[in-house]
Amino acid sequence: MKSLILSTCTRMLMPLILILSVFVFWRGHNEPGGGFIGGLLAATAFALVEKAEGLEAAKRALRFRPQSIAAFGLGCALVSGVWGGLQYGYFLKGVWPFITIDAEGNKHGLPFGSIFLFDLGVYFVVLGTVCGILFALEDVVSREADVEED
Amino acid sequence: MLLFWALVIPFGTAVLALLAWRSLEMQRGISLIGALALLVLTVRIAIRVATEGPFAEQAGGWPAPYGITLVADGLSAVMVLLTGLVAVAVLIFSFADVTEGEKHYGFYPLTHALLAGICGAFLTGDIFNMYVWFEVMLIASFGLLVVGGGKAQLDGAIKYVGLNLIATVAFIAGVGLLYGATGALNMADLHGRLMGRGAETPILASAAVLIFAFGSKAALFPVFFWLPASYHTPTFSTSALFAALLTKVGVYALIRVFTLVYDIDGTPIAALLLGTAVLTMAVGALGALSQGSIRRVLGYSIVSSIGYMILGLAVATPLAVTGALFYLFQDVLVKANLFLGAGATKRLAGSEEFGKAGGIWRVRPWFSLLFLIPALSLAGVPPFSGFWAKLLLARATIEIGSAGLTFMVLAVGFLTLFAMARIWAAVFWSAHPEGDGAITERLPAAMLVPLLALTGAIVYIGIDAGPMVAGAAAIATGLIDPQAYVAAVLGGAE
Numbered sequence: 037m038k039s040l041i042l043s044t045c046t047r048m049l050m051p052l053i054l055i056l057s058v059f060v061f062w063r064g065h066n067e068p069g070g071g072f073i074g075g076l077l078a079a080t081a082f083a084l085v086e087k088a089e090g091l092e093a094a095k096r097a098l099r100f101r102p103q104s105i106a107a108f109g110l111g112c113a114l115v116s117g118v119w120g121g122l123q124y125g126y127f128l129k130g131v132w133p134f135i136t137i138d139a140e141g142n143k144h145g146l147p148f149g150s151i152f153l154f155d156l157g158v159y160f161v162v163l164g165t166v167c168g169i170l171f172a173l174e175d176v177v178s179r180e181a182d183v184e185e186d
Numbered sequence: 187m188l189l190f191w192a193l194v195i196p197f198g199t200a201v202l203a204l205l206a207w208r209s210l211e212m213q214r215g216i217s218l219i220g221a222l223a224l225l226v227l228t229v230r231i232a233i234r235v236a237t238e239g240p241f242a243e244q245a246g247g248w249p250a251p252y253g254i255t256l257v258a259d260g261l262s263a264v265m266v267l268l269t270g271l272v273a274v275a276v277l278i279f280s281f282a283d284v285t286e287g288e289k290h291y292g293f294y295p296l297t298h299a300l301l302a303g304i305c306g307a308f309l310t311g312d313i314f315n316m317y318v319w320f321e322v323m324l325i326a327s328f329g330l331l332v333v334g335g336g337k338a339q340l341d342g343a344i345k346y347v348g349l350n351l352i353a354t355v356a357f358i359a360g361v362g363l364l365y366g367a368t369g370a371l372n373m374a375d376l377h378g379r380l381m382g383r384g385a386e387t388p389i390l391a392s393a394a395v396l397i398f399a400f401g402s403k404a405a406l407f408p409v410f411f412w413l414p415a416s417y418h419t420p421t422f423s424t425s426a427l428f429a430a431l432l433t434k435v436g437v438y439a440l441i442r443v444f445t446l447v448y449d450i451d452g453t454p455i456a457a458l459l460l461g462t463a464v465l466t467m468a469v470g471a472l473g474a475l476s477q478g479s480i481r482r483v484l485g486y487s488i489v490s491s492i493g494y495m496i497l498g499l500a501v502a503t504p505l506a507v508t509g510a511l512f513y514l515f516q517d518v519l520v521k522a523n524l525f526l527g528a529g530a531t532k533r534l535a536g537s538e539e540f541g542k543a544g545g546i547w548r549v550r551p552w553f554s555l556l557f558l559i560p561a562l563s564l565a566g567v568p569p570f571s572g573f574w575a576k577l578l579l580a581r582a583t584i585e586i587g588s589a590g591l592t593f594m595v596l597a598v599g600f601l602t603l604f605a606m607a608r609i610w611a612a613v614f615w616s617a618h619p620e621g622d623g624a625i626t627e628r629l630p631a632a633m634l635v636p637l638l639a640l641t642g643a644i645v646y647i648g649i650d651a652g653p654m655v656a657g658a659a660a661i662a663t664g665l666i667d668p669q670a671y672v673a674a675v676l677g678g679a680e
Contacts, residue, residue, distance in 0.1 A: 101207065103204050103207060103292075104204065104205055104207065106204070107200075107201045107202075107204030107205050107295075108201075108205070110197060110200070110201050110204075111198070111201040111205075114194055114197055114198055114201065117190070117194065118194055120246070121187040121190060122187075124247065125187060125247075126187075126243075126244060126245070126246055126247035127187060127190035127194075127243070127245055127246070128245050128246045129246050129247045130246070
């Protein structure tokens with residue numbers, strides 16, 4: 037069952053939701069938001085594609101296997117933990133390679149480092165896991181529907 | 187960083203195995219390397235604990251009790267070392283046991299996620315963090331149970347997840363109560379804060395809820411039924427991993443929390459644990475006699491073994507705790523050996539049901555020994571490792587002058603021997619229903635090597651038990667008087 041209205045809206049909404057998810061992720065660095073919510077939002081974008089255009093289209097839109105995306109995310113989080121461990125001897129210690137502290141104790145530079153990498157990992161783990169579960173469920177449902185039609 | 191590698195290595199292996207989804211060969215290689223790396227690391231942790239005593243590491247450099255602490259004392263170090271050993275044995279066995287289809291469903295990544303959860307639960311010094319690792323284990327073990335995708339697997343998995351979810355919720359509720367009463371989550375910190383407050387109602391209530399939670403994980407009476415209902419359904423490698431380590435995490439949590447956090451002496455908690463332990467032993471041993479396939483019998487034997495360990499914890503004299511620890515350590519090897527042996531037996535005889543298998547003793551006598559030795563050890567027959575465990579517990583019960591408990595220790599041991607004899611008679615001694623000629627297959631080396639190694643370890647522990655018992659006694663002293671543990675956690679950031 038395809039709906040013209042839904043698929044037209046999806047074409048417009050999907051990039052919007054993805055941009056919003058990245059914005060929420062970025063905002064989460066210092067304010068409410070972050071990798072978890074951002075990842076969930078991104079997953080809804082692909083869920084919308086799946087509802088409007090079908091499972092195959094959603095898989096194509098995602099490009100990579102959901103499991104690989106989740107694994108990549110978990111890998112990012114692990115690397116951020118080990119990074120702090122190797123640099124300072126404490127696992128998960130925040131590392132800020134672009135920040136310098138001057139004599140008065142003021143910080144200069146980009147607040148961009150291992151914590152951002154960890155959050156990015158969370159984003160991809162959530163996106164991959166939610167899409168993985170959703171695709172697997174849809175796969176079973178569509179297969180059962182095929183059997184009934186036969 | 188040493189302790190955190192015990193989490194990074196299994197998680198990293200799971201990530202690489204997931205990324206190498208297309209090639210099973212690569213997943214297999216990555217997974218074996220990961221397990222070997224974990225074993226090397228756990229040996230290093232054990233050596234450091236043996237030479238320097240307990241040590242702690244803080245996540246993110248936040249000092250305890252504010253940050254999350256990982257601690258290795260004697261108990262944790264031995265448990266992660268056994269985890270590394272069993273991981274290698276089970277993974278090698280899985281090369282011959284797990285089918286292609288099951289590997290495609292993610293056997294390797296899930297196994298390593300489970301190992302990460304187990305290592306985390308053994309090493310964490312924070313009771314809330316322990317809850318998190320229980321969740322990791324629950325999700326990974328659910329995945330491993332359904333990996334075959336059959337009806338029997340799903341049936342077992344639903345029972346398993348049903349009770350375990352309730353137990354996990356109870357766990358978090360107990361932790362919440364405890365946090366409300368004390369304002370602390372770090373176990374070493376809790377130890378100090380609960381000193382002399384053991385009889386307060388909120389503390390006792392949280393202890394009771396936690397006993398239910400850990401008891402369900404460890405399969406104590408009356409919340410044990412999920413274990414015999416689910417452990418015979420997945421692949422043999424998975425069953426062996428679960429039997430050797432997963433229920434032991436529940437036992438570990440009980441031992442850790444009820445020696446370090448709560449002082450149970452003279453509270454109703456001690457009586458509750460003792461009663462539960464005795465009933466668990468009896469129900470497990472009797473249940474094992476009523477079953478008709480190898481893994482179902484072994485499933486109930488797990489339950490009765492757990493009862494023994496908790497009995498030692500509840501009696502709480504130094505000798506009894508030593509007995510419980512020794513039992514716990516050697517039982518990891520015995521259970522892994524028995525469940526892997528059941529897998530090899532099924533490969534030979536074509537079935538693990540009593541009526542459909544047989545004749546193995548006449549056709550493969552040497553392999554039969556690899557099952558007989560752990561079975562006798564489980565029953566407590568000298569000179570194998572299980573004998574010393576039961577001897578220590580029997581002596582501990584004689585020391586406190588409780589004839590009833592001594593009788594239970596001996597009687598349940600006898601019933602276990604009877605249950606093992608039933609497996610032996612039905613599967614090894616009796617003729618195969620299709621004639622002994624039906625057994626033609628040769629066991630692959632991937633099955634024999636882990637079995638040989640585990641059996642060798644059991645025989646070695648049995649013959650050279652002195653140092654092992656002395657080690658268990660030293661660890662027990664450290665549990666009963668956790669000064670060194672508390673100092674390692676709270677005595678300044680490392």
